[in-house]
Amino acid sequence: xxxxxxxxxxxxxxxxxxxxxxxxxxxxxxxxxxxxxxxxxxxxxxxxxxxxxxxxxxxxxxxxxxxxxxxxxxxxxxxxxxxxxxxxxxxxxxxxxxxxxxxxxxxxxxxxxxxxxxxxxxxxxxxxxxxxxxxxxxxxxxxxxxxxxxxxxxxxxxxxxxxxxxxxxxxxxxxxxxxxxxxxxxxxxxxxxxxxxxxxxxxxxxxxxxxxxxxxxxxxxxxxxxxxxxxxxxxxxxxxxxxxxxxxxxxxxxxxxxxxxxxxxxxxxxxxxxxxxxxxxxxxxxxxxxxxxxxxxxxxxxxxxxxxxxxxxxxxxxxxxxxxxxxxxxxxxxxxxxxxxxxxxxxxxxxxxxxxxxxxxxxxxxxxxxxxxxxxxx
Amino acid sequence: xxxxxxxxxxxxxxxxxxxxxxxxxxxxxxxxxxxxxxxxxxxxxxxxxxxxxxxxxxxxxxxxxxxxxxxxxxxxxxxxxxxxxxxxxxxxxxxxxxxxxxxxxxxxxxxxxxxxxxxxxxxxxxxxxxxxxxxxxxxxxxxxxxxxxxxxxxxxxxxxxxxxxxxxxxxxxxxxxxxxxxxxxxxxxxxxxxxxxxxxxxxxxxxxxxxxxxxxxxxxxxxxxxxxxxxxxxxxxxxxxxxxxxxxxxxxxxxxxxxxxxxxxxxxxxxxxxxxxxxxxxxxxxxxxxxxxxxxxxxxxxxxxxxxxxxxxxxxxxxxxxxxxxxxxxxxxxxxxxxxxxxxxxxxxxxxxxxxxxxxxxxxxxxxxxxxxxxxxxxx
Numbered sequence: 001x002x003x004x005x006x007x008x009x010x011x012x013x014x015x016x017x018x019x020x021x022x023x024x025x026x027x028x029x030x031x032x033x034x035x036x037x038x039x040x041x042x043x044x045x046x047x048x049x050x051x052x053x054x055x056x057x058x059x060x061x062x063x064x065x066x067x068x069x070x071x072x073x074x075x076x077x078x079x080x081x082x083x084x085x086x087x088x089x090x091x092x093x094x095x096x097x098x099x100x101x102x103x104x105x106x107x108x109x110x111x112x113x114x115x116x117x118x119x120x121x122x123x124x125x126x127x128x129x130x131x132x133x134x135x136x137x138x139x140x141x142x143x144x145x146x147x148x149x150x151x152x153x154x155x156x157x158x159x160x161x162x163x164x165x166x167x168x169x170x171x172x173x174x175x176x177x178x179x180x181x182x183x184x185x186x187x188x189x190x191x192x193x194x195x196x197x198x199x200x201x202x203x204x205x206x207x208x209x210x211x212x213x214x215x216x217x218x219x220x221x222x223x224x225x226x227x228x229x230x231x232x233x234x235x236x237x238x239x240x241x242x243x244x245x246x247x248x249x250x251x252x253x254x255x256x257x258x259x260x261x262x263x264x265x266x267x268x269x270x271x272x273x274x275x276x277x278x279x280x281x282x283x284x285x286x287x288x289x290x291x292x293x294x295x296x297x298x299x300x301x302x303x304x305x306x307x308x309x310x311x312x313x314x315x316x317x318x319x320x321x322x323x324x325x326x327x328x329x330x331x332x333x334x335x336x337x338x339x340x341x342x343x344x345x346x347x348x349x350x351x352x353x354x355x356x357x358x359x360x361x362x363x364x365x366x367x368x369x370x371x372x373x374x375x376x377x378x
Numbered sequence: 379x380x381x382x383x384x385x386x387x388x389x390x391x392x393x394x395x396x397x398x399x400x401x402x403x404x405x406x407x408x409x410x411x412x413x414x415x416x417x418x419x420x421x422x423x424x425x426x427x428x429x430x431x432x433x434x435x436x437x438x439x440x441x442x443x444x445x446x447x448x449x450x451x452x453x454x455x456x457x458x459x460x461x462x463x464x465x466x467x468x469x470x471x472x473x474x475x476x477x478x479x480x481x482x483x484x485x486x487x488x489x490x491x492x493x494x495x496x497x498x499x500x501x502x503x504x505x506x507x508x509x510x511x512x513x514x515x516x517x518x519x520x521x522x523x524x525x526x527x528x529x530x531x532x533x534x535x536x537x538x539x540x541x542x543x544x545x546x547x548x549x550x551x552x553x554x555x556x557x558x559x560x561x562x563x564x565x566x567x568x569x570x571x572x573x574x575x576x577x578x579x580x581x582x583x584x585x586x587x588x589x590x591x592x593x594x595x596x597x598x599x600x601x602x603x604x605x606x607x608x609x610x611x612x613x614x615x616x617x618x619x620x621x622x623x624x625x626x627x628x629x630x631x632x633x634x635x636x637x638x639x640x641x642x643x644x645x646x647x648x649x650x651x652x653x654x655x656x657x658x659x660x661x662x663x664x665x666x667x668x669x670x671x672x673x674x675x676x677x678x679x680x681x682x683x684x685x686x687x688x689x690x691x692x693x694x695x696x697x698x699x700x701x702x703x704x705x706x707x708x709x710x711x712x713x714x715x716x717x718x719x720x721x722x723x724x725x726x727x728x729x730x731x732x733x734x735x736x737x738x739x740x741x742x743x744x745x746x747x748x749x750x751x752x753x754x755x756x757x758x
Contacts, residue, residue: 001381001383001385003379066379073676099640125752259569261756269756274749274752277749277752277756278752280752281747281748282699285676285696289673289675289676292672293668295583296381299383303404310671313668313671317668317669317672364655365661369654369660369661369663369667370668372640372663373640378448
């Protein structure tokens with residue numbers, strides 16, 4: 001065992017942390033008011049962050065999955081909005097092409113996604129197909145050298161802003177098939193822009209496909225392989241969201257810690273009261289526990305080892321920790337924490353989604369208990 | 379980073395697990411019921427080298443590390459928390475301060491037989507008026523020539539009565555409190571040393587917990603551990619590592635309860651299907667398993683840090699806090715999954731639940747862990 005980051009990982013963390021402080025923090029106010037952070041994503045691309053795990057031959061940085069997790073974790077400490085944009089772009093917008101794409105698809109899309117010229121998105125959820133993803137209704141009918149897609153997708157992160165979309169639709173045999181769709185394809189339309197509790201500045205939209213013609217060469221994997229692809233990338237995706245949750249928890253905790261040191265009541269800093277000091281201890285302990293689960297699943301994934309159960313555990317605990325920690329951080333700030341003058345209320349609103357997307361906490365519990373009950377026990 | 383156990387650690391886990399299942403588990407319920415400490419189990423552990431896992435061979439150990447030690451405590455506790463704490467108190471509380479602060483003569487004389495398991499160790503800090511407030515002790519050690527004369531008593535001493543060697547803390551300068559505390563190595567045969575009340579406990583009943591009494595015990599000056607006035611520091615540093623042994627015990631208890639509950643949930647049928655097919659049960663199992671994994675990683679991290687000479691005080695307090703709470707929650711839920719059967723002595727989960735509670739109390743209550751952690755967090 002070795003619980004320490006390597007020198008390279010520490011260097012990456014420092015680079016991302018510095019970037020987040022200099023470039024992301026100052027923009028959080030604008031993002032809260034709805035600005036999509038195009039400019040920041042461009043700067044992140046310059047640093048290589050938009051294609052961290054993509055091999056250098058396809059224009060990426062060629063680093064491992066742990067490096068990606070470090071980036072999402074550090075960025076989310078400053079802004080969960082940028083964290084989710086990066087996570088969706090990488091884990092579920094780009095990775096499916098790397099793992100399941102043909103050489104031609106990789107050549108065509110990966111360099112643009114890795115360089116940040118393109119932004120990626122992932123379209124699985126529909127109005128009637130949330131946790132029950134298999135229930136999706138979007139249709140793909142093969143006509144000559146094309147598939148014709150009809151249907152609607154819900155809650156699409158990066159929707160409208162993204163250039164490419166990994167879309168899941170039902171082919172004529174009733175099976176689910178994956179496609180790479182470009183925003184510029186005729187019949188692609190962006191619908192309702194959701195107003196959300198948190199993650200302001202990130203886009204979450206409905207998408208409509210109206211006789212959208214997709215060239216057959218844009219089918220990802222074989223016909224009927226779609227569900228397998230979706231589940232495989234979500235395993236990795238949920239590690240990304242777990243890293244985002246970890247970042248949110250740490251961001252809120254660090255603010256609360258500073259405040260508890262500075263804020264004086266009854267003649268002493270409030271951390272000196274056990275009511276506050278013990279809260280900080282619990283927050284830090286839960287964060288440490290979450291961090292170990294997150295980085296262990298990243299380590300397993302980086303080394304090609306199975307991590308289905310571990311990834312689900314990481315997301316389950318880290319998202320619970322994010323919510324608990326952010327709520328307690330607002331509590332430590334008291335009345336000030338409830339105002340927009342301090343960023344802790346933003347962390348509290350942002351935290352909640354980590355228990356919902358890329359598999360709700362309830363779905364994580366199903367994944368974990370299925371794995372657990374399958375394991376042979378003494 | 380590397381989250382895999384080395385082959386050596388995997389081997390130790392397998393060895394201790396086999397031993398625990400074959401030699402410890404069969405009598406666990408009976409020893410619990412009869413409050414029976416079984417020295418022969420300790421002797422068999424000694425044959426495997428378990429009492430001296432982290433100590434170099436020159437001191438009678440097997441030359442492994444604190445991670446291996448935690449794995450051993452975990453695996454023993456998975457079937458019997460009493461056996462787990464016996465090894466933990468022996469290693470972390472009695473042998474550790476000898477290794478860290480003992481002179482070469484003291485190590486040869488005391489650490490070697492402890493590491494070989496020829497003798498059992500214990501630690502005497504707590505007093506009736508001095509629990510979490512360890513600085514409030516009143517046991518005294520008065521210097522007389524080349525001896526110290528100890529008077530007072532200690533309570534809640536794990537391995538009390540069965541231990542041969544006790545690390546005891548007493549005031550050499552009663553006016554200075556913390557700075558007037560010194561540590562001593564006491565043999566059970568020293569005149570004036572006796573064992574008092576044996577506690578009747580809710581759990582860990584197959585381990586002993588007793589009062590120890592010092593009535594003008596003459597301790598040779600060469601049995602002082604460390605310098606005069608160093609005692610409080612020795613006591614606190616010992617507990618920093620000791621609490622990680624308790625975290626390992628808590629992880630073992632929780633894992634044992636989880637294993638039993640998962641197996642039962644698969645077997646037990648109600649409404650025509652295994653109860654594990656209900657989310658009301660399976661989601662409990664998922665939460666239990668997630669907490670156990672996180673607790674284990676925290677515990678291994680702290681043990682790894684100590685093994686590699688890195689600071690581990692905050693991490694071991696976190697591991698004890700998280701693992702103790704996890705053991706309590708997981709064992710309570712395990713009893714719930716077993717329903718009425720779980721409340722009976724026919725199944726081990728009620729024992730796990732009783733055993734779990736102590737991990738939130740000894741070697742620093744959860745409240746003391748939070749105090750330790752929050753002080754470290756807010757220290758600039």
